[in-house]
Amino acid sequence: MDVEHPGETDEIIFNDLIPLPFRILLLLQFGLGLWFLLNVILYNFTSINVLQLLNLSYNSHNYIQLDDLNHNNNPTEVNGEFETGLPAEKQENSRLIQGIWRNFKKVTIINLSSWILFKFLQYYKPDYKIIYYSIPIISFMYNFLILFYKSNVFGPSNKNPSLIINVGQIRMWTTLKRILIGNINYQTMRTNDILMSDSLVSFAKVLNDFGLFVWSYYINETNAYNYKLEFFILCFPIMVRMKQCFYEYKCTLNKQHLLNMLKYFTGIGPLSINALIKYTLLKSTDLERENGELIIKLTKLNNWWYILMLINSTYSFVWDLKMDWHLELFNNFFNLFSSTRTSQKFTVLRQQKQYPDFIYIIAISIDFLLRYLWVLKIFIINEELKSKKIHFLHIFSTFLFGYDVYSFGYVLIEILEIFRRCVWCFIKLDSDFVKVNSNVIEMDSFEK
Structure with a gap:
C-alpha cells in the first residue's frame, strides 16, 4: 500500500x-543508456547480430521493398515499414551503436540545459x-x-540524405504507433515489436509519473492525483x-499466446487492489477510523494484494526462464503435466x-530478486520488532516503499525495474538469436 503523505525530509531533499x-x-x-551499453556488449563480446533480429539493415540491397522502390522511383508508394530480404552483416551493428550514442548525447544536452534553466528560474524568478x-x-x-518521430538511431552517420537514412526513423515511428493500439507484426518483426512493447510495461511507472506531472503542474496543484487516471495509465501497457x-x-x-495473455492479466490484480485501497482511504469516515473499521478493510485489501502479487511474480518469473529465455530449470516440473512424460536429467x-x-x-538471480522485491513491504509493519536484522529490513523497506512517488526510494524501484528489463533483453536476444540460427541450420540441412 502506498502511503499518501511522505516523510517531509525525504520529499524535500530529492x-x-x-x-x-x-x-x-x-x-x-x-533506459537509452542501458540500450546503448547492451548493444556495445553484444557487438564486442558475442556473435549476436541485433540488426538481424530486428530485421533491419543499412545495406539497401538487403531490402526487396527498397529495391522495388528505387526502380519505380516513387517514394509515395512506401507503406511506412521495411523488412530485410537478407540479414544484416554483423559489422553493420557498429552504426546502430553510433546512432544510439548520438541520440543519447542530444537528449542529455537538452535535458541538462533545461534542468539548469528550470532550477534557476524557480529559485531566482519564482513569479x-x-x-x-x-x-x-x-x-x-x-x-x-x-527518440521516436525523427529518430536517427538506425541512420547512417554520414550527412548525405538518401532513402535508406529514413528506414530506421520510419521503423521507430511505425512500431510505436502499432504497439500503442495493441497490434503486432508477429510474422517478420516480432522481436522488434516485443522489445518495445515489453519495455513499455517496465516503463509503466514512468508513464504514470508523466500523468502525475501533467496533473500536478497544469490541471490541479492542490488536489491529490486522480487514482482512476493512475490506474488506467499503469494498466495501459499491460492491456x-x-x-x-x-x-x-x-x-x-x-x-x-493465451497463457502469455493470462500472465499479463495477473498484473492487473495488484493494481486493482491499489486503486481500491486509495478509494477506501478517500471515502473513509471519521467513525470508521475511530472504531477500527478502516484498519480491518485495509488489512484485508493488503492481504489480497500480497496474494495477487505472489501469483503475478511467480507466473512472470517462470515465464521469463521457460518461454522467453528458453532455459531448462523448470522442464522437469512441466514434464509432470505432459501427456508424453520423459525422464530428463x-x-x-x-x-x-x-x-x-x-x-x-546472475541474470536468473537478478530477475528473481527484482520480481520479488515487493516482499520487503511486509517489513514496513514490523517497526516494533527488536531484532537488528529485522530493524535493518524495516528501515530499508520503508525507504523503498514507505513514501510516495516523490521519494528517492520510489525512483530507485523504477531504476531497478528498467535495469531488470535490460537484463531480460540481454538473455532474450541471446535466446532469439540461437533460435534464428537453429532454424537457418535446419533449413540448410533440409536443402542439402
Missing part, C-alpha cells in the same frame, strides 16, 4: 533537487511560473522528436501486451548459448 518532470527525462535517458513550467513540456517534445497476445492467438491458434540452462554459465545464473 524532489527539490530533481523535480518530477526531469526525473522522468532522467529515467528515459537511463515567472508560466515560463519555467513550460520548460519541461518543451524538453518532453524534444525527447519524443529525437497493450494482452491485446497483442490475443491477436497472435487468433492468427496462429497457438494456446501459448535436471539442468538449469540450455545447451546452445552465447555466454558463460555464470552470466545466466
